[in-house]
Amino acid sequence: MNVEQLSATLAAVASPQRMLILAELQGGRVHVSELARRVGMSRALLYMHLAKLEASGFVTTSLELSPEGTALKHVALAPFSVTVTIDTIADAVATTATVNNQ
Amino acid sequence: MNVEQLSATLAAVASPQRMLILAELQGGRVHVSELARRVGMSRALLYMHLAKLEASGFVTTSLELSPEGTALKHVALAPFSVTVTIDTIADAVATTATVNNQ
DNA sequence: GACAGGTGTAACTATATTATGACACCCGTA
DNA sequence: TACGGGTGTCATAATATAGTTACACCTGTC
Numbered sequence: 001m002n003v004e005q006l007s008a009t010l011a012a013v014a015s016p017q018r019m020l021i022l023a024e025l026q027g028g029r030v031h032v033s034e035l036a037r038r039v040g041m042s043r044a045l046l047y048m049h050l051a052k053l054e055a056s057g058f059v060t061t062s063l064e065l066s067p068e069g070t071a072l073k074h075v076a077l078a079p080f081s082v083t084v085t086i087d088t089i090a091d092a093v094a095t096t097a098t099v100n101n102q
Numbered sequence: 103m104n105v106e107q108l109s110a111t112l113a114a115v116a117s118p119q120r121m122l123i124l125a126e127l128q129g130g131r132v133h134v135s136e137l138a139r140r141v142g143m144s145r146a147l148l149y150m151h152l153a154k155l156e157a158s159g160f161v162t163t164s165l166e167l168s169p170e171g172t173a174l175k176h177v178a179l180a181p182f183s184v185t186v187t188i189d190t191i192a193d194a195v196a197t198t199a200t201v202n203n204q
Numbered sequence: 205g206a207c208a209g210g211t212g213t214a215a216c217t218a219t220a221t222t223a224t225g226a227c228a229c230c231c232g233t234a
Numbered sequence: 235t236a237c238g239g240g241t242g243t244c245a246t247a248a249t250a251t252a253g254t255t256a257c258a259c260c261t262g263t264c
């Protein structure tokens with residue numbers, strides 16, 4: 001994992017709003033509009049946050065048809081565990097430096 | 103640890119520039135001006151990054167007199183290990199929610 | 205005194221992130 | 235057809251973060 005990826009992953013979870021979203025998803029998967037109501041933010045904003053969370057693998061989404069026939073985009077928590085130590089960081093920096101020097 | 107603290111801690115380390123700084127400090131403590139040269143940034147900018155790293159406990163600083171009599175601000179890596187799981191986040195959210203509802 | 209090398213910060217600009225509001229479109233139902 | 239409830243995205247505004255430049259000040263040395 002290079003610096004950019006590690007940075008993006010940490011930044012994705014280093015947001016009070018996104019932590020709220022993840023905590024809410026602990027109760028089970030929820031569709032986007034319902035999730036927006038629960039965390040108290042607009043759908044447009046939630047889409048932005050979900051894009052960051054999904055890009056770094058913290059959540060997964062799936063578009064499914066409800067019994068009533070309407071499409072629902074379900075968001076579910078993905079299992080994850082991120083540990084940061086000086087070695088994690090040094091490795092990322094070393095990888096990035098190598099790539100840049102090629 | 104509440105959401106604000108956890109967010110600040112993760113944000114502090116979720117920066118390519120600050121990762122570079124931490125990686126550089128792995129070789130031992132360095133004074134500010136020298137560190138600025140090594141990571142290739144201005145002192146003013148480095149001070150800003152160091153303030154964030156120090157606020158979350160990733161580095162420590164100490165002002166000391168060199169043998170030549172000039173003051174040197176030494177920056178050293180502090181031992182750390184940050185792990186983020188859904189439980190870490192849920193706890194932080196729960197703590198924050200409790201505080202806000204008081 | 206002029207210089208080299210250090211600390212510390214204020215003011216400002218540039219850029220990235222976060223947030224809002226409006227729009228187009230789809231499906232079932234009264 | 236007019237709702238109500240979804241999805242998805244586009245400008246745009248507001249705010250936070252990152253970065254630059256310049257300044258004041260200190261110490262030892264030529």
